[in-house]
Structures are given as C-alpha cells and as structure tokens.
Amino acid sequence: MPIIEARGLTKRFRRPVKPPGLGGALRHLVRPRYEDLTAVDGIDLSIEPGERVAYVGPNGAGKSTTVKLLTGILVPSDGEVRVRGIVPFANRIANARNIGVVFGQRTQLWWDIPVREAFRLLGDIYEVPDDAYRATVGELVEVLDLAPLLPVPARQLSLGQRMRCDLAASLIHSPPVLYLDEPTIGLDVAVKARFREFIRTMHARRGLTVLLTSHDLGDIEELCERMVMIDRGRIVYDGPFAELTRRFGYERSLHLLFSAPLPEAERVIHRAIGERAPVIIVQPDETSVTLTFDGRETSAGELIRDLATALPVADLRIEEPTAESIIRKLYEGTLSFDGADRSDRQAIRT
Amino acid sequence: MSAATSTPVVTSPGRRPRYLAIAVTAAQQAVAYRINTVAGIIGNFFWIAILYYLWRAAFAETTRIGSFTWSEMRTYILLAFGLNALIGFPTASRMMYAIRTGDIVIDMVRPLNYLRTQLAQVAGAAVLEGVTSFTIILALGIGVVQILPPASPFAAVLFVISVAMGFVTKFLFVFLVALLCFWTINAVGLNWAQLAVVNVLSGTLVPIELLPGWLRPVAEWSPLRGIVATPVGVYLGQDTGWDLTLMLGLQASWLVLLWTAADRAWPRAFRAVEIQGG
Ligand SMILES: Nc1ncnc2c1ncn2[C@@H]1O[C@H](COP(=O)(O)OP(=O)(O)OP(=O)(O)O)[C@@H](O)[C@H]1O
Ligand SMILES: [Mg+2]
Numbered sequence: 330m331p332i333i334e335a336r337g338l339t340k341r342f343r344r345p346v347k348p349p350g351l352g353g354a355l356r357h358l359v360r361p362r363y364e365d366l367t368a369v370d371g372i373d374l375s376i377e378p379g380e381r382v383a384y385v386g387p388n389g390a391g392k393s394t395t396v397k398l399l400t401g402i403l404v405p406s407d408g409e410v411r412v413r414g415i416v417p418f419a420n421r422i423a424n425a426r427n428i429g430v431v432f433g434q435r436t437q438l439w440w441d442i443p444v445r446e447a448f449r450l451l452g453d454i455y456e457v458p459d460d461a462y463r464a465t466v467g468e469l470v471e472v473l474d475l476a477p478l479l480p481v482p483a484r485q486l487s488l489g490q491r492m493r494c495d496l497a498a499s500l501i502h503s504p505p506v507l508y509l510d511e512p513t514i515g516l517d518v519a520v521k522a523r524f525r526e527f528i529r530t531m532h533a534r535r536g537l538t539v540l541l542t543s544h545d546l547g548d549i550e551e552l553c554e555r556m557v558m559i560d561r562g563r564i565v566y567d568g569p570f571a572e573l574t575r576r577f578g579y580e581r582s583l584h585l586l587f588s589a590p591l592p593e594a595e596r597v598i599h600r601a602i603g604e605r606a607p608v609i610i611v612q613p614d615e616t617s618v619t620l621t622f623d624g625r626e627t628s629a630g631e632l633i634r635d636l637a638t639a640l641p642v643a644d645l646r647i648e649e650p651t652a653e654s655i656i657r658k659l660y661e662g663t664l665s666f667d668g669a670d671r672s673d674r675q676a677i678r679t
Numbered sequence: 680m681s682a683a684t685s686t687p688v689v690t691s692p693g694r695r696p697r698y699l700a701i702a703v704t705a706a707q708q709a710v711a712y713r714i715n716t717v718a719g720i721i722g723n724f725f726w727i728a729i730l731y732y733l734w735r736a737a738f739a740e741t742t743r744i745g746s747f748t749w750s751e752m753r754t755y756i757l758l759a760f761g762l763n764a765l766i767g768f769p770t771a772s773r774m775m776y777a778i779r780t781g782d783i784v785i786d787m788v789r790p791l792n793y794l795r796t797q798l799a800q801v802a803g804a805a806v807l808e809g810v811t812s813f814t815i816i817l818a819l820g821i822g823v824v825q826i827l828p829p830a831s832p833f834a835a836v837l838f839v840i841s842v843a844m845g846f847v848t849k850f851l852f853v854f855l856v857a858l859l860c861f862w863t864i865n866a867v868g869l870n871w872a873q874l875a876v877v878n879v880l881s882g883t884l885v886p887i888e889l890l891p892g893w894l895r896p897v898a899e900w901s902p903l904r905g906i907v908a909t910p911v912g913v914y915l916g917q918d919t920g921w922d923l924t925l926m927l928g929l930q931a932s933w934l935v936l937l938w939t940a941a942d943r944a945w946p947r948a949f950r951a952v953e954i955q956g957g
Contacts, residue, residue, distance in 0.1 A: 423790075432785070454701070455790065
C-alpha cells in the first residue's frame with residue numbers, strides 16, 4: 330500500500346491584481362480583482378514505503394506547494410491526498426507526527442537557543458519517550474557529527490552546520506516520512522556529499538520514505554531511484570532516473586574538425602547524407618561543424634561513413650547526452666526531434 | 680563515533696509537558712532580547728514620569744479628581760504601566776513577523792495547536808521581559824512613588840487572578856490583530872495602531888472614568904479594560920460587592936469570547952490567505 334498517495338491534486342492560488350501606483354492600489358480597494366494561478370495542476374502520485382523520490386522541476390513549477398500540501402499546511406483546491414492514510418489538511422496534527430520536514434531556506438531551530446536545547450524541546454513537543462530520545466539523538470549526533478555544535482545557538486552556525494542540525498531536528502521523533510525541500514541549497518561539495526551519505530544511512534537503517542526537491546542533479550542521481558519531474562504544476566516525467574537518459578537520450582551530436590577551411594560545409598553535408606535523417610547543422614567556424622541528430626533514426630557510424638569521403642575530416646568527437654543536458658532541455662522545452670512543445674510532453678510521462 | 684559513546688553528549692533530563700517546554704524555551708530566548716526589555720523599561724519609565732508630574736500638578740489644586748485621590752492616582756499610573764508591559768511591543772512584533780515572513784510554517788508542521796503554542800511562547804517571554812520590567816517598576820513604585828498596598832488581602836488575591844485574565848486578554852487581542860497581517864503588509868503600522876488602542880481603551884494612559892464623553896462607555900465595556908483598568912480597580916478596592924462581581928464577570932466573559940473568536944479566526948485566516956514564500 331502506498332504511503333503517500335495523491336490523485337488529481339490541485340492547488341490554485343488567488344492573487345490580487347493590483348495596477349501599479351497609488352491609483353492602482355486605490356482602484357484595487359474599490360473593486361478588487363483577482364487572478365487564479367494554478368501552482369499544482371492535477372498531480373497523481375503514489376509513493377511506496379521506503380522509496381526515495383526526487384521531485385524536480387524548474388523554478389515556480391509547484392514543488393514547494395506540493396510539499397506544503399503533503400504537510401497539511403495548505404488545503405488543496407481539488408483532488409485527494411493521503412499520507413499514511415491520513416488526509417493531511419483535515420488532520421494536520423496527526424499527520425505532523427508521521428512526517429519530518431526540512432525547508433532549506435528556513436530553520437526549525439531557535440535562533441538564540443543552543444542546538445541541544447532545541448533538540449530537547451522537539452523531544453518534548455513530539456512526546457518522545459526518554460530512552461527513545463536518547464537513542465535517536467545519540468545516533469543523529471554520531472552520524473552527523475553534531476557533538477561540537479550542541480552548545481552553540483543557531484545564529485552562530487554556518488549554513489552547512491545549520492543544515493546538519495536541521496536534518497537531525499526533523500528526525501528526532503523518528504518519522505516514517507521525510508520531506509526535504511531544497512535541503513542542499515548553498516552547501517559546499519563536501520557537506521553535500523555528507524548530506525547524501527546521511528540520507529542513505531537513515532534510509533538503510535529505518536526504511537525512511539524520502540521526498541526530496543532539489544536543483545542539484547547530484548542529489549537526485551545519488552539519492553533517488555525515482556524521479557518525478559513537474560513543470561507548470563504537471564508531472565512531465567515519472568520514472569527511474571537512469572531511464573531518463575535511455576528514454577530521452579536520443580539526441581546525439583557529432584563534432585567534426587576539418588583539415589582545411591570549408592566555408593560551405595552545410596551544403597556539402599546535406600548533399601552527402603541526402604535523405605538519411607534530419608540533422609541540425611551548426612558551423613561555428615570554417616574548420617569545424619556540429620551535427621545534431623536523432624539517435625533513433627540514424628547512427629553516428631552511418632553519418633561518419635557518408636561524410637568521411639565528402640569532407641576533409643581531421644578529427645571527430647561523438648557526444649552522448651548527459652542527464653543534465655536532458656533535464657535542461659526538458660525544462661526549457663528545447664528537446665529537438667520531439668516536436669517537444671509543452672503540451673506534447675504530457676504524453677511522454679509514464 | 681567513539682567520542683559520542685565515551686562522553687555522553689546526549690543527556691536526557693526528562694520530558695516536560697509540551698506547552699510548558701515551549702514557554703521555557705521562549706523565556707530562554709527572551710534572555711537574548713534583554714536589550715529590548717531594558718529599552719521597554721526605559722520607555723515605560725518616561726511615560727510614568729510624565730504622567731506622574733502631570734497628575735501631581737493637577738492634584739496641587741484639589742484633593743480628588745473623579746474618584747481618585749493623589750495616592751490612588753500614583754498607584755494607578757504605576758500599576759497600569761507595569762501591567763501593560765507584560766506583553767510588550769516586541770512580542771506583538773514577533774507574532775506579526777512570523778506571519779509576514781511565512782515562518783509560521785515551521786510551527787505548523789508540528790503536532791501543536793497554534794493558538795496555544797503562541798500563548799505559551801508569549802507567556803514564556805512575558806515571564807522574563809514582563810516580570811523583569813514589572814518588578815523594576817514595582818520596586819520604583821514602592822521606593823520612589825510610594826504606592827498604596829492592596830486594599831485588602833482579599834483584593835490582593837483577586838488582583839492576581841484578574842492580572843492573569845488580563846494577560847490572556849491582551850494576548851488574544853494582539854493575536855487577533857496579528858492575524859490581520861495575513862491581509863496587510865504593514866505590520867509596523869498595525870502594531871502602532873494596536874498599541875494606541877490598547878493604551879487608551881485599557882485605561883493605561885488615563886483612568887477610564889476620566890475619558891471624554893463618547894469614549895468612556897466604549898472603554899467601560901470593552902474587553903481591553905480587563906488588561907489594566909479592571910485589575911488595578913480590584914487592587915485599589917474601587918469596586919465592591921455586586922460591582923466587583925460584575926467587573927470580574929465581564930473580564931471573564933470577554934476572555935472566553937475572545938478565546939473562541941481567536942480559535943475560530945485562526946484557521947480561517949490561515950486558509951483564506953496562503954503562506955508566503957517558497
Ligand atoms: N502564497 C502564494 N500565493 C500566490 N502564489 C503562490 C504562493 N506560493 C506559491 N505561489 C506560486 O505558485 C507557483 C509554484 O510555486 P512553488 O513555490 O511551489 O514553486 P517551486 O517549484 O517550489 O519553485 P522553486 O524551485 O523556485 O522553489 C509559483 O508560480 C508561485 O509564484
Ligand atoms: Mg520551492
């Protein structure tokens with residue numbers, strides 16, 4: 330049975346439309362006008378216990394809004410959502426006991442209170458029994474190496490130190506579900522690596538279900554077997570991260586370097602490959618050219634065979650798409666050969 | 680790893696009741712704001728001095744103004760500012776700020792009732808901020824201004840009860856005003872307005888019976904009189920018998936009403952306008 334389940338989950342925000350200036354503000358007072366903004370648009374999501382899911386998408390796609398819907402601090406405009414069988418907004422307090430949350434940009438520690446006191450307060454708030462508290466915090470302190478930070482008030486912590494403490498704080502009551510909203514924002518490479526290690530450890534030890542939003546591909550690649558990508562509030566991809574390169578990795582590039590200047594390479598290439606497959610030709614200068622083609626239609630080998638005799642090829646390089654370039658292109662809607670405009674990409678999802 | 684096991688870094692001093700723990704933490708936090716507390720005390724001190732000299736001048740001509748003698752008036756001024764300091768300007772600002780910035784999401788993802796959490800925090804802070812300034816003001820009162828003792832031991836007991844009710848009343852009022860922050864950006868303006876209304880209608884600046892005509896009945900029946908006028912009246916023994924019962928009954932009724940209002944208004948305000956910021 331899924332631990333997190335959403336069906337047709339939708340959130341519309343009502344935003345006041347205020348014309349600029351004082352006149353506009355007054356007009357808004359007299360006759361307020363609003364526009365609806367659909368931040369989350371009919372999302373279907375089903376996450377099994379112990380899954381680690383990366384929730385990605387461009388800025389403003391609706392990731393944080395989804396997390397807030399799952400925590401019960403926002404009420405959906407439409408659709409259903411259940412976390413461990415509980416409807417979060419209807420039963421916010423019961424839901425709160427099951428979840429841990431980290432918002433990267435906000436701390437849940439108390440600014441002027443030593444970390445140790447903050448942990449103790451959280452233990453009190455969640456009514457964690459004494460021995461469970463000692464065991465859990467002991468483990469968290471050990472794994473995250475927090476011992477030197479315990480007497481320090483939150484305001485004196487660096488961002489990375491704060492993040493480690495925040496992570497511990499979110500797990501003091503041993504929740505089965507953990508939401509992480511951009512937890513690695515602003516962290517250096519070493520702290521990021523440590524964070525990923527920590528999540529893996531906790532996952533292995535406790536079977537934690539993790540939903541993580543991030544703009545860092547490393548987080549996604551190293552932590553999550555499953556990736557859900559949303560754009561403008563809709564899911565555009567839901568599947569294994571590795572599958573992404575296989576499925577969308579058909580866009581290949583072939584870079585050729587000539588032994589002599591060849592200004593009209595494009596014409597020559599078109600003549601040489603004829604109708605074999607559509608290619609996009611970019612010639613940055615007279616001695617080189619880049620061909621972008623659809624790997625499903627033709628192969629680099631076939632193209633090279635056609636071109637090797639027609640062009641003075643001195644050197645060549647074949648470029649495979651990286652996950653990063655694929656994701657960037659999905660975000661930008663610039664995958665070639667797919668006619669990949671936004672409405673089409675709806676059909677791509679599994 | 681070895682460090683964690685050889686020296687026990689995690690001690691567990693035992694679980695505390697949740698809202699008590701929140702109050703204690705808020706008090707610890709308030710220690711960090713002691714500059715604010717001191718500034719508040721100095722501000723209050725000036726108000727007390729100004730009113731003290733104004734009223735002393737007024738009493739030079741006469742022995743009674745309204746029902747007040749000079750010694751009663753001195754006592755009134757001092758207690759009024761002491762009580763009003765229990766929930767200070769910074770406390771109200773913090774409540775509004777949390778709503779403005781969306782920091783309340785942190786409180787909202789916890790298994791806590793928001794109204795009670797806020798009350799616990801305010802009470803915790805008040806124990807430190809308020810009680811410090813209240814004590815200083817009281818010391819000042821007994822030493823310099825020479826205030827009157829409570830009218831009777833019975834009045835003293837009722838005073839304490841009335842102060843407690845007044846405290847929660849002020850909290851609820853500030854809380855309800857803070858909810859307006861869901862709709863307006865101008866938290867500072869709202870806070871000043873709140874302060875002015877409380878100062879007048881609670882009887883802090885001028886005893887209610889001396890307020891000008893139209894304002895007087897409003898202040899007489901408003902919930903805000905429970906913050907200052909009612910407890911100080913009890914202290915001075917101004918009302919007895921039926922009047923006293925009426926005053927305390929009014930205070931208690933408003934308290935229940937405001938609590939219910941706050942409890943219901945909160946989720947609505949929260950839902951009507953969404954939390955700010957990613
Ligand atoms: N309280 C709000 N009122 C009105 N609109 C909002 C509110 N919160 C979010 N939005 C809008 O909803 C959309 C989705 O926002 P959300 O914060 O969920 O994006 P996100 O995917 O988390 O983006 P980012 O990667 O930048 O954090 C945005 O267009 C945003 O402007
Ligand atoms: Mg976000």
